[in-house]
Structure formats: structure tokens, C-alpha cells
Amino acid sequence: MSKFRRIVIVGSGFGGLATAKALAGKNCDVTLIDRTNHHLFQPLLYQVATAMLSPADIATATRTISRSSNIRVVMAEVTGIDAENKRVITKTNDDLPYDYLVLATGADYSFFGNDKWAQHAPVLKTLEDALSIREKLLSNFEQAERSKDIVKIKSLLTFVVVGAGPTGVEMAGAIAELAKTALARDFKNIDTSHLRILLVEAGEKALSTFPEELSSYAVNALRILGVEVSLGRPVKAITERGVMLGDDWVASSSVIWCAGTQARPAASWLDAEAARNKAVKVNEDCSVFGHPEIFAIGDVACYEAGLPRPLPGIAPVAKQQGGYVAKVILSRINGRPEVPPFKYRNWGTMAVIGRSHAVADFGKIRLKGFTGWLAWSMVHLMLLIDFRSRTSVYLNWSWGWFTRGRSARLLTGVQRKKTQPINASADTRAHS
Template identity: 80%
Template sequence: MLTKTDDDLPYDYLVLATGADYSFFGNDEWAQHAPVLKSLEDALTIREKLLSNFEQAERSKDIAQIQGLLTFIVVGAGPTGVEMAGAIAEFAKTALTRDFKSIDTKHLRILLVEAGSTALSAFPEELSSYAVRALRALGVEVHLGRPVKAITDSGILLGNTWIASSSVIWCAGTQARPAATWIGADAARNKAIIVNADCSVPGQPDIFAIGDVASYQTGFNHPLPGIAPVAKQQGVYVAGVILARIRGKTSIPPFKYRNWGTMAVIGRSHAVADFGKIRLKGFIGWLAWSLVHLMLLVDFRSRTSVYLNWSWAWFTRGRSARLLTGVQRKKPQPTRAVYDSLTDSKN
């Protein structure tokens, strides 16, 4: 149960929406070698790492070092991993062509590795197979059914094969943040709180859990997916439950998730979309993905601005400024000649 401290805040109702974090399946030491993508800061860090690798490869004369710098490995072939691999492929091709003249593109390798037998396992087989074909057309090596056994700062052990790489990105399993232990609640395998039909915690009716931190299985053969639409719908539902209780209503229908579909974008102009009976892929799927994300923006002005920027970038393959801002560099030391000249000027 919750313990009392001097900083405790009293509550009538408590809604836990603490989200999830990546799981390294018991290999937490891998985290220092394989960054994850959960925030804007993570995305900027990964982008900077890619550009830094290109810069180093441009200056290097060591073939083995260049190959390690230009080998990018994405672990996990869910929507995040597929989108990441496609984005790196598009980004790398454009950057190497326009900005770097000494790099031989034959050294570039982009790998998407997955322990399971399929990519995008939550999608129908038709869309999953298309995603793999689209990635391979972009030059991505897709390795399915091959678990990662080790990750270091110099590469990964994929099955029994060692692959040298200085850029490994983790997009595999997730687990809920430890809210279940905070309140002494039962948890599922992914540490998510097992909740009732009204999203309340069993035995603690004034505490609710929603989104990634909740394991909602009532009326479903498997827990609801850890995606934003689930969390948003549960948030609206729980707000209604609390309001109903305040008004004295005791009979409240259980939560029902309305699945509006699932999407994944694969590089430029390729995507898959599963809307149940309607399934889209290729350029049509990408248009659907773009439209949905555009409509989720707040107002007309934002949508118009983003639409114009997207259109310009798509037709011109435009890019934003590529600046390295987070890399800590040592202050250059003056050469002996410079040192002598400085000393002479002072004397």
C-alpha cells in the first residue's frame, strides 16, 4: 500500500498514468550501449549520433572503423523499430549523397533484427510481409527469428554471429513503470497493474490505472495494446466514472475500447494501415497516415503550416539544419609552434 511521508498529498481519487519504459529482458547493462526512443530528447540524441558517425567515417582511413561507424542496428521489429529503420535508411542515403564526399556507400549497412518470426506482429500477415519488402527495397537488412544475445559499445551478438557497430538502437520490449509496487497491487508479466472493468485497482476502488501502466483484459482475449488511443479513451472514461461517482451513480458500464486502426510508416511514401476490414499499404497507406497525424494537430493554423512544410520537404527532399550540439569535445591544445609564438609575444 501507499506509505505516508511528509510530502504526501491527500486525494479523493487517484489516477495512475505513469506510462511504460523499455525492457531489456533482464539485460539492463545493454541500456548504456543501446539508446531508446521515448522522448524528443532521445530522438535528437540518436540523430546526433548518426551525424557524428558520418563525420568520423568521412575523416577515417581505417576500413574496419568505417564499416563499424556506418553499420546501424535497430533491435525490435514492432512499429517503432520498423519506422526507425526506414527513417535511418532515408536519412542516411540523403546525407551521404549530399553532405559527404569521401564515404563509399558500399560500407553502409542498416539492420533490423527481431527475435520473433515476423515484423509488425500485431498487423495482418499481408501488411507485415509488405513492410519487410518495403524495408528491403530501401536497403535495410531484415533479420527475423534471430535473438540478440549480447550488446556492447562495439557491436552485437546476433544468434552466433558477431556484427560490429557503434550504433545500436533499442526498439524492442516495454514494461510498465513500477506503479504496482507503489500501491501493492497485482501486476501482469509486463509489470502493468491488473485493473477491473472500470479501470479501478482491485481492492482499492478510489485508485485507477490507465494507459501503459494498466493491464486491461476484461472482455478481451489479450491485454489492450500500449498505444496512445487506448490511454486517451481510458482517460475520458475514467473521468466519466469519477464524475458519476461524485453524482452518486453506482451503476457504471465497463470500459470498451474502440479500435480506430493501427499504422506504421516505412520511409518516404510507404506505410501500412490496418482499419479492420480496410487495409492499406504503400503510397495510399502513407497518405492515410499523413492525414491522420495532420488531423490530430490542435488547430487549422498548425495543420496548414505542417501540411505546407511536409509538401515542400516531400517534393524537394528538403532537410533541416544538421547541427551537432550535444557532443562534448575536448578543447584543442596548441601546437608547440603556437605555444612558442604565444610565449614570445608575452616576453
């Protein structure tokens, strides 16, 4: 056995977990480190935020996922990398030596230089974010139910979602269904004519990476649900009282940010070359330039390798890169020839627009409507990490389908953290 056998994986998202699973039981010592103790299935996070699912439905304790004897799980916050001495630096000073390092730290939302907007427009990346948004949505209805001030009621019942990518589209559709079905029938004093849901996008197209046919279908499906889709209107300001869209002011006490993303700071840890979104530029084997023993995968990596554009920040990319990097490391440990360059297999992209409506682009095959929704449902059930999660999600979806109700409408007093430490977290979404 080679001496190069200590492998540290930073981040327990799709990419990090795929790497760890591929190394389970092999002739190496693996340390998987993350600031949380769970793997989060981010593609369904918006359903926690809109009371369809509970946190435990989409999150699984990392230690229970892989119990291989050669894998150790550490809950700690990474603050830097000492590449010269091959050590991962943590906030608690429990520094970890490595022979090979895999960075799978994921991405976070970017406010395009307007960071002060963050205190008024929550993002959706963690369970804490989802629970805070759920708390806000449900609290707005409770306040509107007892208020006599029409101006205040309209502000409480105006929900603005910024960004018309898959996350924004799914969030806007879910809020519309929550507001117009599960909640409207249970609140006796609310006049639903005051309800307003806006999806705003600075670009000229919703779901910009999808074909025009599917993008148009998604917009029409949202409008049928009652969502106002506003394209080509950049956000100019966000305050606690509302949002400035172009030259128009929209009073709203609930603005949700689903716009641009940027990689977490792995590039700065290594002083490595980075793309515009701060993702680490990598070689064709996913290694960092100048550091053949360090790999970056998923959202934190910018993989071009002769491609017309970098690979997208979606879960299938992270998972395939994780499995690939494990093969590269094992081949080096065992003295085998280098594996060929990484090649991504594109299995398509999907987005759901409320009940029975979804779009799916599989290249030559494109689905929309109910068939797209069935495909989306099946894919996401299969992508969930364990049987318990699949069963729970399926039962909740079935109950919601037949009753149009929401099973997690509890106000628990969750307060959104003003600031969040930057560290490893779950890689990206499944289909954005």
C-alpha cells in the same frame, strides 16, 4: 457537491491529458503532475531522432494545453503512493492529497534482464533520447567523412535497430532515407557501399500484430530502401563495439533498442497485482483491485475484463480510457448511477515505412503503399495536440517530400543521460 473532489492525475501523456480535459470546468479540483513540463507526441519521436522534425514540432507545454481554472499543473517526480492516507509522494516532498487518483505513467523499454545493454543501445522514449540518437547518427557521418580507417568507417556506417514492431520499422526506414538521400549527397568522401542498416527481430515476423499481407509488404518496402531485415535472430550481446545476433557478430557503433516494453512501477507503489510486463491489473471500470478510488490507464494498466488478450499499449486505448475514467469519477462525485464497463473502440493500427510507403489495418479495410501513407499522414496530423504543431509538421513534411532534405540536421552536443529517473511520462505510441 460531494467532498470527493480532489483528483490527482499522474502523467501528462495521452491518457492523463484526456482525463484532465474531460474534467476541465467540472465540480472538482484537478492536479496534473509529471516530471516534464510538456506533452510529447511520441508517435513522431523517431522523426526528431532522424532530423526530419524539431523537438518543438511534437511537444507542447502542458500548462498551455488546458487553462481551465480547476486544473493545476505540477512539475515533479512521483516516487510512490500512500494509498492508506490517500497521498501521492513526490521526490521534493510536496506530497499531494487525493480523493481520486488516476495513474497514467506510461511504459519504458525492457532489456529482458540485460540492463547492462542500456548503456550501449539507446531507447526512444523522450526528447532527450531522440536528440541523443540524432547526435549519434549525424556524428557518425561526420567521423566517417574524415576517417581513413576502413574498419572504423564500416562500424560508423553500420546502424542496427533491434525490434521489428512499428517503432523499429519506422526508425529503420527513416535512418535509411536519412543516410541514402539527405546525407549521402552532402558528404564527399563517404563511400555509400560501406553503409549498412539492419533491422533485427527475435520473432519470425515483422509487425507481428499486423496481418501477414501487410507485414510482408513492410519487409519488402524496407528492403527496397536498403534495410537488411533479419527475422528469427535474437540478440545475445550488445557492447560498445557492436552486437551479437545469433552466432554472428556485427561491428557497429550505433545500436538502437526498439524491442520490448514494460510498465513504469505503479504496481509496486501500490503493492498491487501486476501482469508479466509489470502493468497494474484493473477492473472493468479501470480501477485497481482493492482500490476503487484509484484508476490505472494506458500502458501502465493491464485491462482484460473477459477479453481474449489484454488491450494493447497504444494511444487510442489510453485516450479512450482517460475519457471513460473521467465519466466514472464525475458520476460518483455527482451521485449518479455507475457508468457501464469500459469498452474499447478499435480504430485500427498503422505503421509508416519511409517515403510514400505505409501499412494500415482498419479491420475489413487494409491499406498499403501510397494510400496507406496518405492515411497515416492525415491521422497523425489530426492527432497532434494543437494547430501550431500541425502546421509546423505539415510544412516540414512538405519540404522533405519535395527536396528529400532534413530540416533539423544540427549537432548541438546533446549527451545522453546514463540513468533516467522513473516517473510519469507520455503514454505510449499511437499505433503500435
